Amino acid sequence: MCAMRLWLKILMVLGMTLAILVPLMLIRGVIHDRQAHRQEAVRSIARSEAAAQGIAGPVLVVPWTEIVEVEEKNDRGDVVRTVRRDGESGEWLFFPESLDLEGTMTPYTRRLGLHEIRMYTLAGQLSASFDVRIPRDLDPALPRRIGQPRLGYGIADVRGLRGATRLQVGGVDMPLLQGQGHRDQPGVHVGLAVPVAGARLALDTRLEFELAGAESLSVAPLAQRNRIGLSSRWPHPLFNGAFLPVSRSIGADGFEAAWEVSSLATNAQAQYRNGATLSTAARVPGSTPAEEGIDAIGLSLVEPVDGYAQADRASKYGILFVLLTFVGFFMFELIKQLRIHPIQYALAGLALAIFFLLLVSLSEHVAFGWAYLVASVACIGLLGFYLSHVLRSRARGAGFAMTLATLYAALYGLLVSEDNALVLGAGLLFLILAAIMVVTRKVDWYHLSPGGVPRTP
Numbered sequence: 001m002c003a004m005r006l007w008l009k010i011l012m013v014l015g016m017t018l019a020i021l022v023p024l025m026l027i028r029g030v031i032h033d034r035q036a037h038r039q040e041a042v043r044s045i046a047r048s049e050a051a052a053q054g055i056a057g058p059v060l061v062v063p064w065t066e067i068v069e070v071e072e073k074n075d076r077g078d079v080v081r082t083v084r085r086d087g088e089s090g091e092w093l094f095f096p097e098s099l100d101l102e103g104t105m106t107p108y109t110r111r112l113g114l115h116e117i118r119m120y121t122l123a124g125q126l127s128a129s130f131d132v133r134i135p136r137d138l139d140p141a142l143p144r145r146i147g148q149p150r151l152g153y154g155i156a157d158v159r160g161l162r163g164a165t166r167l168q169v170g171g172v173d174m175p176l177l178q179g180q181g182h183r184d185q186p187g188v189h190v191g192l193a194v195p196v197a198g199a200r201l202a203l204d205t206r207l208e209f210e211l212a213g214a215e216s217l218s219v220a221p222l223a224q225r226n227r228i229g230l231s232s233r234w235p236h237p238l239f240n241g242a243f244l245p246v247s248r249s250i251g252a253d254g255f256e257a258a259w260e261v262s263s264l265a266t267n268a269q270a271q272y273r274n275g276a277t278l279s280t281a282a283r284v285p286g287s288t289p290a291e292e293g294i295d296a297i298g299l300s301l302v303e304p305v306d307g308y309a310q311a312d313r314a315s316k317y318g319i320l321f322v323l324l325t326f327v328g329f330f331m332f333e334l335i336k337q338l339r340i341h342p343i344q345y346a347l348a349g350l351a352l353a354i355f356f357l358l359l360v361s362l363s364e365h366v367a368f369g370w371a372y373l374v375a376s377v378a379c380i381g382l383l384g385f386y387l388s389h390v391l392r393s394r395a396r397g398a399g400f401a402m403t404l405a406t407l408y409a410a411l412y413g414l415l416v417s418e419d420n421a422l423v424l425g426a427g428l429l430f431l432i433l434a435a436i437m438v439v440t441r442k443v444d445w446y447h448l449s450p451g452g453v454p455r456t457p
Helices: 003-048 268-274 307-315 318-336 341-361 370-391 395-416 419-437
Strands: 054-066 068-073 079-084 088-092 098-112 115-133 148-154 166-169 171-173 187-191 200-214 216-220 225-232 235-237 249-250 254-261 297-301
Touching: 003 115, 003 166, 003 318, 003 341, 054 115, 054 200, 068 216, 068 254, 079 395, 148 200, 166 187, 200 216, 225 297, 254 297, 307 341, 307 370, 307 395, 318 395, 318 419, 341 370, 370 395, 395 419
Parallel strands: 054 216, 098 225
Antiparallel strands: 054 088, 054 148, 068 079, 098 115, 115 200, 148 187, 166 171, 166 200, 216 297, 225 254, 235 297, 249 254
8 A cells, every 4th residue: 555545545434524524413303303302392381281380379469549638639729639539550569587397298290292391299288477567557547448458379370279279377278369460470369358557467378288299399488588398209310400409318219408598698589579489481391490580499209311412411422432543444454454345334324323313212112221222232243244355254254243232231331320421431532543553553654565464663
């Protein structure tokens, strides 16, 4: 192999490697399309049953209207002073002194086509206590008109309420009304007796409810002292809110987690006053509370292995697989004097690329680990059979197949070890480079015999 032919072959290998990028990019596009289809399936189920849930409250809202005295002219043109009851109006917002939520999330699934969506039912008890004082009138001669107070609970998607929701105020059952009773937001509320100016309102409330939702739950810590305790038999929780649990226990039989949040550690009250909510109007299941503009704890029931995400991560290593395979071919051509046609390079590269398409399609029907095993065995078997003829030796074909099997096993280790993926990937690349350097350590790249046999010292 003359120097010119050597460089032409190197350029051909690089060109074929770049050409294989096209099918790899197309396959990644298929993976992203399937991910989008799954998200649409989640939205469809959310529209028909319940979306990702959020709980905010309770909040005590007390409306008021100023009584003003104005000067007006009567029919005779005389100026008289008149008391009007339609002056400036507004609402006082009062947040609880303490909030305690205890709940158990029972997971279940809904299917839409190929897609299985994680749902849950939260059976919870939300207790809160208020100790507030209604502001006094600035002018006793012109007292404010105080409207009926409303105790409201914000619920992101009220369609998720199941069974009988029970609210007790001071130990007395109260009839619930639709709506949060404030800003036309979704939820439930109850009307209370009208207080007088300067009155003190000490309320103990308890809401017992059952709430269905899709994949994630958010709770806004609006009280001065907030304690939230959640448990479930789902063994793979994701804590993705503005606050992490102060204690957690995760095992094969489920998890328990507890949050304790002080009003000094969050801007939730100010954000609520400014109009921030946990509405699902702009949400998809799985989004974090931070995206909604209000501080909240966040919890999602996630799959330990998302087939689409893992297939997408695996496809990022596709070019490395193709490049290493082509480098191996080139080494055989250089050292063993084998001539491999560019079409044979292309067919081997396409076989490597089709692995990722097999992986994502199989993972829609079986567990990701089994899908990976079946796809890798199919591609390694095909390449082993093909290369035994291309390399003119069954032993060489089997050796190449074993090398590919090692690479596929290493890639699977990278996919399932997210925390150690970088160090494992760096170590794998180092070993590959070291192997190439050892194999070619005696090649004299400056002096190649006319017949194509590299001369070694």
